[in-house]
Amino acid sequence: MAKRDELVVAGRSYSSRLLVGTGKYMDFAETRSAIEASGAQIVTVAIRRTNIGQTQGEPSLLDFLPPSKFTYLPNTAGCYNAQDAVRTLRLARELLDGHKLVKLEVLGDPQSLYPNMPETLVAAKQLVSEGFEVMVYCSDDPIQAKMLEDLGCVAVMPLASLIGSGMGILNPWNLQLVIERVGVPVLVDAGVGTASDAAIAMELGCDGVLMNTAIAAAKNPVMMAQAMKKAVEAGREAFLAGRMPKKHYSATPSSPTTGTITSSQPKAA
Amino acid sequence: MIRVTVNGATHRFERPLVVEELIARLELAGKKVAVERNGEIVPKSAHAATQLTDGDALEVVVAVGGG
Numbered sequence: 610m611a612k613r614d615e616l617v618v619a620g621r622s623y624s625s626r627l628l629v630g631t632g633k634y635m636d637f638a639e640t641r642s643a644i645e646a647s648g649a650q651i652v653t654v655a656i657r658r659t660n661i662g663q664t665q666g667e668p669s670l671l672d673f674l675p676p677s678k679f680t681y682l683p684n685t686a687g688c689y690n691a692q693d694a695v696r697t698l699r700l701a702r703e704l705l706d707g708h709k710l711v712k713l714e715v716l717g718d719p720q721s722l723y724p725n726m727p728e729t730l731v732a733a734k735q736l737v738s739e740g741f742e743v744m745v746y747c748s749d750d751p752i753q754a755k756m757l758e759d760l761g762c763v764a765v766m767p768l769a770s771l772i773g774s775g776m777g778i779l780n781p782w783n784l785q786l787v788i789e790r791v792g793v794p795v796l797v798d799a800g801v802g803t804a805s806d807a808a809i810a811m812e813l814g815c816d817g818v819l820m821n822t823a824i825a826a827a828k829n830p831v832m833m834a835q836a837m838k839k840a841v842e843a844g845r846e847a848f849l850a851g852r853m854p855k856k857h858y859s860a861t862p863s864s865p866t867t868g869t870i871t872s873s874q875p876k877a878a
Numbered sequence: 879m880i881r882v883t884v885n886g887a888t889h890r891f892e893r894p895l896v897v898e899e900l901i902a903r904l905e906l907a908g909k910k911v912a913v914e915r916n917g918e919i920v921p922k923s924a925h926a927a928t929q930l931t932d933g934d935a936l937e938v939v940v941a942v943g944g945g
Contacts, residue, residue: 630945632942632944633943640943653944653945654941654942654943654944655942655944655945656940656941656942657940658885658939659904659911659938659939669910670941670943671910671941683941684945686944699914699919700912700914700919700937701912703921703922704910704912704941705941773945819945821945822945
């Protein structure tokens, strides 16, 4: 086989193009089983206030998913302005011993969790200036995606549909525009509901897919994690293989047209 | 006596203390946490030397599951 096909983000290579979140699982054991089944190497985590007085003796996420085995991607979920997002990621960098790779998301409102792009751009600029490697959740607007790349973000991550909605890829046209225009990796982040959604994202030419709820909220999260792993791989291979052109309004037989035992054939319309 | 805010809640201490002591008093010693004091990160290496003063606002955070 030729050169290995790997996802390269901020100069590091990953054999898996599936990135997964660690939220919404029943417990840490299920989190770990699902993440192992997904084959993901990059996992997102949230940064939250400690539960003072209630955390004694409780295991932590870091015990179940050792940072030596996974690349942590701390996020800014729950932040609605640039300042909060920047503060959160400074804390994340301190917490994770100087770790620079982060997921920036600045949300517009709690109902849609749609990205607030003006604040996202402000935060991205600040974080890049402080040495962070910023993977950024964004709208599927090709102009603003390019702006984020120009600011120095290491990956842009447009939503396919609303976070946690499972609605799949609502606008493949815009996604394609982003992929064509942006040089850094483009990952679909948010909205994937099932395996075919992930495959479609990869077939469109995305460099990866980030998901959480599609796996965690499945009836069998571990099996769904396996399905997503296969879907991302299948979609990527289909993209690399180069799909046949679509042919509208006429068929082409796959079997020989001569030598049949039939006595007659209707004329083509 | 000093009064400091930790994660939004007020805590009173009979005498001034450093960040390291605060972490111990909150029963968080040995846990992987990050501390922000009045909007600025207090690096782990400075926990033993950073004195808290009356009115300080602190955030003490951990990594949790998220997407």
